[in-house]
Amino acid sequence: MTYDEFREEVRKLKEEGKYPSLKSYTLPALWIAEKNFPCIDHEVMRIISSELGVPLVEVEEAARFYAMFHTERKGKYVIRVCTNLSCMLNGSYSLLEELERLLGVKVGETTKDGLFTLEEYECMGLCDGAPAITVNEERFLKVKKEELPTILKKFGWKGD
Amino acid sequence: MEKLLLRNVEKENSHTIEVYLKGGGYRAFQKALKEMSPEDVVEEVKLSGLRGRGGAGFPTGLKWEFAAADIKEPKFFVCNADEGEPCTFKDRVIIEKDPHALIEGMLIGAYATGCRYGYIYLRGEYPIGRKILERAISEAYQKGFLGENILGSDFSFDLYVHSGAGAYICGEETALIESMEGKRGEPRIKPPFPVNAGYLWKPTVVNNVETLANIPLIIERGGKWYSQIGSPDCPGPKLFPVSGKVKRPGVYELPMGTKLEEIIFEHAGGIVKDRKLKAVFPGGASSSVLTSEEISVPMDFPSLAKAGTMLGSGAIMVLDETDCIVNAALRLIKFFRHESCGKCTPCREGTDWLVRILERIEGGRGVEEDLEVVLSVCETMENSFCGLGMAAHNPVGSTVRKFKEEYLAHIKGGKCPFRSS
Structure with missing residues (x-):
């Protein structure tokens, strides 16, 4: 998405009339940016600030506060590995280590080809399927270490 | 027991309005709208004895009464679907499998309290x-x-979804409201309470998903009928998400007051590989731990408070004899360190110091005095600004008190006894 297209999207958002206060469109606007840009950069924040009449610093505060917003460049697919209690008890740390090995990155990093970002994540409410991981919006439950290459290949991983 | 909250979830396409209507859906709302005054609805919910299912257990009817009495306009009705308490996934089932029960509950609540937007x-x-x-x-x-002018009446209500973006603290109702206003999710001081000054400082009702899913049942069958289910002082059906080391993890609907032991061993199938149960967090990550001798407790707000812990979201997290209690407490306090908004010192600093000390103990580098320091940090955290910090230390303090021997084994042995290397 270009910055002009993004500005247009924010304008459309305002026209929906969903909130009585312009400032409430901050999170929805940040969501559009999160989904359409590699990261929420300063230009994106400036557009939101000017369209919504919210001080730039407050847009940046919100962008940096929430765990799902990326203010640093992320990969095309964000892999989230839950390591909270039920997933941990069911082996999530070994999944995380295996993913680090397969992708050749550390937790928090993005693969060189820009395809995957690997994140250790807090509880995603998938505890009946522990250990659980998500790739963008897709869920994988009761994941076994051996299944990880197949999951990655689904998203274009070239390794083996 | 007859399934009430989960009555629809097994049906094919249970999330569609056709299936919901066929099962008698929106009948309760039409009854409220056409046969009852808003005051009648509030009275019926008060009579039911329903207490909020988000964690705090506040009487729903009372909350509605306060909101209805406020004359500021417009009023907002918000469903708290920011289900973030670790190992809680009960609201997800309703959201995905029975969304219309939630919408109907909101409609009835908005009608009772005079809310225009949801x-x-x-x-x-x-x-x-x-x-x-x-x-x-x-x-x-x-x-x-x-x-x-819904169904030809004077009542109008518009409803929207507002997406959070990954912040546990936004489950706290005032932080949720700040987040709806486009800000960082930091809690506000109370009072004023949201029912009088919430979203945009207008009267705002905030109810949990499961709480709202109970409302159509109460209106259709009556508050008196509802009040006779489960514990007399805390009635109704309750969703219990069970996970960790049980054979059948999942969401179980049982009457309030069902014994913890029954939920784990009869419904969730007992412990994996028939190992021994070691410990249970009975109400999410913020609840104090219970040992295997303490699991005959009835699962309701007053009984768990009496047992020194809490019902919270009702999320039951089970550990077996092969799990390290220090490591479990460490993982939970790491969660709270990550989720602390940083606004107040006891929570921001307390969670961080507890992580550092527990990492040391788990790594075999702890000293006995650490345990006293841990308990004193826990006590200081009681003075936090909001419920997050006030409860975050519970898994740590309670495990130090109840599993002191295991902490000492780490300290004296110079390593975690549950790790092979």
Whole structure:
């Protein structure tokens, strides 16, 4: 998405009339940016600030506060590995280590080809399927270490 | 027991309005709208004895009464679907499998309290739920249950989904409201309470998903009928998400007051590989631990408070004899360190110091005096600004008190006894 297209999207958002206060469109606007840009950069924040009449610093505060917003460049697919209690008890740390090995990155990093970002994540409410991981919006439950290459290949991983 | 909250979830396409209507859906709302005054609805909910299912257990009818009495306009009705308490996944089941029960509950609540606009604050980690809810809302508009002059009455109500973006603290109602206003999710001081000064400082009712799913049942069958289910001082059906080391993890609907032991061993199938149960966190990550001798406790707000812990979200997390209690407490306090908003010192610093000390103990570098320091940090955290910090230390302090021997084994042995290397 270009910055002009993004500005247009924010304008459309305002026209929906969903909130009585312009400032409430901050999170929805940040969501559009999160989904359409590699990261929420300063230009994106400036557009939101000017369209919504919210001080730039407050847009940046919100962008940096929430765990799902990326203010640093992320990969095309964000892999989230839950390591909270039920997933941990069911082996999530070994999944995380295996993913680090397969992708050749550390937790928090993005693969060189820009395809995957690997994140250790807090509880995603998938505890009946522990250990659980998500790739963008897709869920994988009761994941076994051996299944990880197949999951990655689904998203274009070239390794083996 | 007859399934009440989960009555629809097994049906094919249970998330569609056709299936919901066929099962008697929106009948309760029509009854409220056409046969009852808003005051009648509030009275019926008060009579039911329903207490909020989000964690705090506040009487729902009373909350509605306060909101209805406020004359400021417009009023907002918000569903708290920011289900973030670790190992809690009960609201997800309703959101994905029975979204219309939630919408109907909101409609009845908005009618009773005079709210014109509604928002479902859904956690960002539930993108599938978001699509399902948005579809359900548009179906409800098409059938005339949402919008202006609903079913030819004077009552108008518009409903939207508001997506969170990954912040546990936004489950706290005032932080949720700040987040709806486009800000960082930091809690506000109370009072004023949201029922008088919430979203945009207007009267705002905030109710949990499961709480709202109870409302159509109460209106259809009556508050008196409802009050006779489960514990007399805390009635109704309750959803218990069970996970960790049980054979059949899942969401179980049982009457309030069902014994913890029965839930784990009869419904969730007992412990994996028939190992021994070691410990249970009975109400999410913020609850104090219970040992295997303490699991005959009835699962309701007053009984668990008496047992020195809490019902919270009702999330039951089970550990077996092969799990390290120090490591479990460490993982939970790491969660709270990550989720602390940083606004107040006891929570921001307390969670950080507890992580550092527990990492040391788990790594075999702890000293005995650490345990006293841990308990004193826990005590200081009681003075936190909001409920997050006040409860965050519970898994740590309670495990130090109840599993002191295991902490000492780490300290004296110079390593975690549960690790092979």
